[in-house]
Amino acid sequence: MVNIKINDQPLTVPEGITILEAAQKAGVRIPTLCHLDLHDIKMINQTASCRVCMVEAPGRDSLVPACVTKVTDGMEIRTDSIRAITARRMAVELLLSNHPNECFTCPKNLECELQSLAKELGIREIKWNGEKINYPKDVSSEAIIRDVNKCIYCRRCETMCNEVQTCGILSGIGRGFNAFVGTAFNIPIVESSCTYCGQCVAVCPTAALTEVNYTNKVWEAINDPDKHVVVQTAPAIRVAIGELFDMEIGTIVTGKLVTALKRMGFDAVFDTDFGADLTIIEEASELIDRIKNNKTLPMLTSCCPAWIKFIEHQFPELIEIPSTCKSPHIMFGTIVKTYYAEKKGLNPKDIVVVSVMPCIAKKAEAERPELTKDNHNNVDLVITTRELGAMIKEAGIDFANLPDSDFDNPLGESTGASVIFGTTGGVIEAAIRTVYEWMTGEELDEVEFTQLRGIKGLREATVDIAGRKLRIGIANGLGNARRLLESIRDGKEKYDAIEIMACPGGCIGGGGQPYHHGNYEVVKKRQEALYREDRNKKLRKSHENPFVKKLYEEYLGKPYGQKAHDLLHTHYEK
Ligand code: HC1
Ligand code: SF4
Numbered sequence: 001m002v003n004i005k006i007n008d009q010p011l012t013v014p015e016g017i018t019i020l021e022a023a024q025k026a027g028v029r030i031p032t033l034c035h036l037d038l039h040d041i042k043m044i045n046q047t048a049s050c051r052v053c054m055v056e057a058p059g060r061d062s063l064v065p066a067c068v069t070k071v072t073d074g075m076e077i078r079t080d081s082i083r084a085i086t087a088r089r090m091a092v093e094l095l096l097s098n099h100p101n102e103c104f105t106c107p108k109n110l111e112c113e114l115q116s117l118a119k120e121l122g123i124r125e126i127k128w129n130g131e132k133i134n135y136p137k138d139v140s141s142e143a144i145i146r147d148v149n150k151c152i153y154c155r156r157c158e159t160m161c162n163e164v165q166t167c168g169i170l171s172g173i174g175r176g177f178n179a180f181v182g183t184a185f186n187i188p189i190v191e192s193s194c195t196y197c198g199q200c201v202a203v204c205p206t207a208a209l210t211e212v213n214y215t216n217k218v219w220e221a222i223n224d225p226d227k228h229v230v231v232q233t234a235p236a237i238r239v240a241i242g243e244l245f246d247m248e249i250g251t252i253v254t255g256k257l258v259t260a261l262k263r264m265g266f267d268a269v270f271d272t273d274f275g276a277d278l279t280i281i282e283e284a285s286e287l288i289d290r291i292k293n294n295k296t297l298p299m300l301t302s303c304c305p306a307w308i309k310f311i312e313h314q315f316p317e318l319i320e321i322p323s324t325c326k327s328p329h330i331m332f333g334t335i336v337k338t339y340y341a342e343k344k345g346l347n348p349k350d351i352v353v354v355s356v357m358p359c360i361a362k363k364a365e366a367e368r369p370e371l372t373k374d375n376h377n378n379v380d381l382v383i384t385t386r387e388l389g390a391m392i393k394e395a396g397i398d399f400a401n402l403p404d405s406d407f408d409n410p411l412g413e414s415t416g417a418s419v420i421f422g423t424t425g426g427v428i429e430a431a432i433r434t435v436y437e438w439m440t441g442e443e444l445d446e447v448e449f450t451q452l453r454g455i456k457g458l459r460e461a462t463v464d465i466a467g468r469k470l471r472i473g474i475a476n477g478l479g480n481a482r483r484l485l486e487s488i489r490d491g492k493e494k495y496d497a498i499e500i501m502a503c504p505g506g507c508i509g510g511g512g513q514p515y516h517h518g519n520y521e522v523v524k525k526r527q528e529a530l531y532r533e534d535r536n537k538k539l540r541k542s543h544e545n546p547f548v549k550k551l552y553e554e555y556l557g558k559p560y561g562q563k564a565h566d567l568l569h570t571h572y573e574k
Contacts, residue, residue, distance in 0.1 A: 002073040007080050019055055019066035019077055030055060030079050031088060031117055033095075033205060034154035035067040040520040041457065041477055041504040043203075045159040050095065050152065052117065054087040055079045063087050089121050096123070097130035098177070099206075100149050106207050111515060113205035114152060133178060140188035142212055143196040143364040151180040151208040157200035164504070165478040167310070169194045181208075193313040197306035197478060197502040198360030198511015211360045211512060214381045215391050221352040221381070222265045228344070229352045230336050231266040232329060232411075233257060235273055236358040236422030236507040237385050239529035243514040243522070244389035245399040250525030252533050255404020260392050262405060271407045272355065273414030275332030276421045276430070278551070279303075280542035282325045282568050284434040285560035287497055291468075296320045298473070298488065298495035301427045303327050305365035306502030308572055310478055315485050321498075324569040326378075328421065329355045329362065330371050331568050332411065333378030338567060339555045340411060348376060355382045358422070358510030361502070370570050384512025413547040416447075416534035423527045424476035424506035425452045425459070428499040432463055432470075433541045440466045447540045453531075455505060455524060458483055460495070473498040476506050 002015050006026050013022045023030050033050040036043065046068055053066040056078040063084065066077075078084055095114060103109055138146035153172070158181050161170045169192050173182045183192045201209045221229045238254040247253065261269040279302060287299050300307075302325035311318055326334065333355070337348040355362060359382075365371065366379040383391075392399050406412065417433050420426030429452045436444055451461035452472065457480035463470045473495040475484040481500045487493040503509045508526035509516075516522040534540060542548065556564045 002071055002075075004071050004073070004075045004077065006077045013071060015073075016070055019057065019064070019069050019071055019075075020053060022071050023066065023077075023079060028079055030066045031120060032067055033092075033113060033117060033152070034156065036156050036159075036203060036518050038504075038518060038520050040455065041164055043160055043164045045154070045156045045203075047155045047159075050154055051091040052088055054084055054091065056081050056084045085121075089123060092117050092121055092123060093127050094130075095152050096126045097128040098132050099152070100132065101126070106150075107210045107213065108207035112207065113517070131177065133180070135180075135186075138188050139212070140190035141194070141196065141364060142367050143360045144189055144194070144198065144201060145210050145212055146182065146189060147208055147210070148180040148182055148186075150206045151182075152206055153179055153181065154205060155181055156203040156205065157181055157209055160199045160203050163479070165195070165197060165199055165502070166482045167193065167195060167197075167478060170200060193309070195306040195309040195313075195478065195502060196361035196364050199503060200511075201360060202509075202511045202513075202515065211384055211387070212363060213387060214363070214383050215387050215394075217381055218354055218383060218391065221354070226350060227352050228267045228346055228350055229265075229354060230268045230270060230340075231261050231354045231356060232270045232272045232275070232332050233261070233356040234329065234358055234422065234507060235276065235419050235426075235530065236510060236513065236526065237356055237388070238533065239422070239508065239526045240358065240513050241385050241389055242400070244386070247400055249522050250529040252529050253399075254533070255406070256399060256402040258407055259402045259405040260397050260399055263397055264391065264395050266354070268408045268411075270332070270336075270411040271414050272329045272332055273418035273421070274411045274545070274547065275328035275335070276418030277415055277542035277545040277548045278331050278335070278568070279325050279328045280417060280430050280434050281548060281552070281559045282331075282564060283323050284431050284438060284543075286323050286325065287431065287435055288439060289560065291496065298498045299323050301431060301497070301499045303421070303427055304500060304502050304507075305359070305361040306478070307481060307500045308365070309361070310481060310502065311485070312572060314482070315489065318485055318489055319572055321488070322572060324571060326371060326568055326570050327365065328418075329357065330365065330378050333366075334373060334567050335411065335551065337373065337376070337378060339551060343410075348374075352380045353378065355379050356385065356388045357382050358385050358507045358513045359503070360384060360511040370572075385510075386512055386514060389514070410547045410550065413545055414537075415542055415545050416537035416540035417542045418545075419533045419537065420530050422507045423530050424501050425454065425474050425499065426506065426530065427501075428452055428472055428474060428497060430542060431497070432465075432472075434543045436463070436465050437541065437543070439468075444541070455527060457504065470496045472496065475499070476501045476509075477504040478502050
């Protein structure tokens with residue numbers, strides 16, 4: 001331990017920590033911009049490039065960046081001296097001097113960390129009119145827009161992409177004034193091996209990286225009298241969207257969400273959770289088939305479009321392990337454009353399916369040619385939680401005070417198993433609830449498989465089913481997925497089933513969720529909320545969903561049968 005003083009306050013703190021960490025312990029805020037410490041997922045961006053955290057450390061006789069300077073015994077630090085405050089202001093003023101001056105129209109308006117800092121530091125004029133770079137925006141993909149003119153070179157995206165997600169898409173380009181973080185040789189992102197996981201977007205402090213915005217297209221569809229517009233909401237939305245309306249983190253707002261969507265004018269408000277229950281019927285059948293008939297194991301649960309791209313680009317030799325099931329929202333879209341269209345007497349071409357997802361990669365997934373049917377998309381438009389929040393605000397809806405409503409039927413009913421899809425470990429737990437009962441013929445006494453739960457990036461567990469011990473591997477975050485897949489590829493580990501979610505925490509930590517601004521506790525609270533919602537449900541196993549059963553009786557026939565294969569399964573290519 002060492003003894004230091006911060007703004008005259010004596011403190012005893014562990015040796016080796018930084019001034020920034022010591023100040024946090026003392027309850028003294030030192031503003032930062034490039035710095036980001038998400039230690040739960042081992043994402044530490046410590047580039048010290050923005051110089052916003054400058055403090056006076058007289059023992060050192062200079063201004064030092066608090067984020068990388070370690071405390072030493074006897075150090076007397078001032079964060080509130082005019083010298084420190086002026087240095088911090090100047091760092092932000094310099095950043096603003098060559099930053100596009102377009103806050104009014106910027107997609108990050110009021111969510112930009114640079115903008116908030118300018119406010120916090122009381123900056124009232126941009127003193128210098130610096131030269132500005134002027135590169136075209138990269139609008140090559142359906143998922144992510146890169147506007148490098150807004151890059152402040154904090155390198156958070158680079159750390160996230162390369163060290164946490166291990167994708168290696170982003171790195172520093174150019175020197176000095178012209179430097180920015182971009183794809184190799186600044187190629188359009190669509191030509192790179194980007195998975196569209198969106199985690200770079202989640203940590204970008206400005207609007208250098210944002211999702212492609214489809215809100216206008218959704219408004220146009222809603223206002224087109226010739227279109228029947230169906231909306232579905234992913235499991236993870238209901239425990240996160242309340243944050244955009246200043247509700248307590250982890251509040252479950254399912255009923256308010258449905259009311260808001262109905263007031264916005266959607267013709268039918270359905271639940272992706274129905275699609276998740278349907279996915280489990282097919283996926284559980286597939287796993288049992290693979291186990292009983294000695295087919296390829298492990299089976300990787302379907303769901304996450306970013307891992308599909310990750311496997312295609314990085315582990316093509318393992319392309320046989322993913323389940324052939326489409327992801328739940330795509331299955332759902334398929335059922336809307338077939339079964340539901342027939343029931344309602346609608347031409348599928350007149351139906352617009354909108355998915356509200358915590359995920360940016362789903363935007364690109366919906367456009368994959370193998371997931372379209374008869375030349376039309378199964379899902380037409382994907383918007384993120386943030387985009388839906390913006391639309392609700394545009395519509396003038398007082399979200400926090402809305403009454404609750406129920407989803408429409410027949411595609412709005414769901415079980416607790418589908419709710420937990422939104423967290424790491426949830427998809428495989430939902431599958432195991434069904435596999436267990438189908439393989440043993442016995443009813444589960446306890447539906448919660450706690451050995452599959454947690455937030456750690458890489459986990460494994462064993463589940464005993466009729467004397468057969470199923471080995472299960474779970475990874476969240478693509479770096480952990482890489483470790484899991486390498487151990488399988490190299491024959492070091494053998495699993496029967498694995499679950500991979502590209503985003504740390506699973507979909508609750510998706511790139512389209514409300515920004516957590518470096519507070520990972522937010523993701524943990526969303527996870528707890530999903531488990532609460534599961535416990536609140538009357539039905540907790542996917543095969544008990546009465547509307548899913550009816551769908552098979554009326555339309556699909558046998559689970560994992562021919563029609564189900566034609567409509568609900570797909571294939572991936574090396
Ligand atoms: Fe997910 Fe899924 S759970 S992928 O995490 O399988 O995005 O929430 O909608 O499709 O159901 C995301 C969440 C979501 C799908 C489901
Ligand atoms: Fe990397 Fe994911 Fe961002 Fe693509 S979306 S650049 S893979 S972090």
